Amino acid sequence: MKNQNMKPLAKATATAVGAAFLATAAISSPAFAAENPFQADELRSGYNLAGHHAEGKCGEGKCGEGKAESEGKCGEGKCGEGKAESEGKCGEGKCGESKSDSEGKCGEGKCGGAA
């Protein structure tokens, strides 16, 4: 039976499987990247942050389980330390030792010593 609507889906699946094999070329296991959309989310011991925090931008939906291997989307540049810190109002990257004199960004009440 021919069903026009099935075509894009079949194509998308083939692409996903292809990508999975590319990403895991040296691996004998099945293509885990082709996720079952109906499976339950994993429980995690780490605290879940909601909304505008790091996870909102780089959480599971984008960078978690299904796409752990897709560096381009979830590499350090986007989700790693650099960003996590810069997002904070007074994170180490801005207000730590090396820049303790930058009062403009990290006023007295917030950044200790030098301010």
Added chain:
Amino acid sequence: MIQKAQSYPVQGAGLGLRRALCGPLSSVTPEQVQFMEVAPENWIDVGGRYGAAFREYTEKFPFVLHGLSLSIGSPSALDWDLLKAIKAFMAEHAIHCYTEHLSYCSDTGHLYDLMPIPFTEEAVDYVAERILQIQDFLGQSIAMENASYYAAPHQEMSEIDFTNAVLEKADCKLLLDVNNIYVNSINHRYDPLEFLKALPGERIAYGHIAGHYDEAEDLRVDTHGSDVIDPVWALLDAAYEQFGAFPTLLERDFNIPPVDELLKEVEQITVRQAKYAGQKTLAEKLA
């Protein structure tokens, strides 16, 4: 040596296995990662390709279980169905160590977060009694993790006194989470080294290390979503210096980097363990 060498359920440096890591980690060897850990809730009754993959991993690596939903501090009765399933799961995969959090996550329903148990004498008795029941049922000691917390309701005693009282009364093991000490020490303003040194080293089963999120200068969140930072590595050094190089596992729940980067962090554990392996611990020096 005067002191008896401590026996641990696993050895070396470990890495938490997540579904997303099943593919990427499949060529990793036990020389690189000496043990793995999973949450039983995520793997019990899982069949198909993940079930098959898990079997491959448990045949290749020593495993520990790190539970998430036992809810040791909950007002509700213990979840005996879960405990039965865990016991069977441990037998099925030859896993000899089960750990949980010193927290709770449910009452009549599940909250999907680890909530703080009030630091009270009453709670010590209550929690210790439940741990004893679990150990009796499983026929072995379990290890409890010093959990991260963001509020301390009805606090009558310090976190360290509460933690030690529970471990002592339940005569159970400790899962020493170094990142949690760091995070809690900032959020609740105490000295992480003092906390660390007050822990009963002889009860350590293994340790955890992880990255966290800087919400603010005075608020850190235990997310397991970024790399381990230097002050937390330094605290692990201090822990090894104090208690010896106990087995330690890296937890990474999301923003998972490529495997080679993860393995570099695992290797950092190994390097530190090697550094402290031949040394006398502080406790031994003082004895």
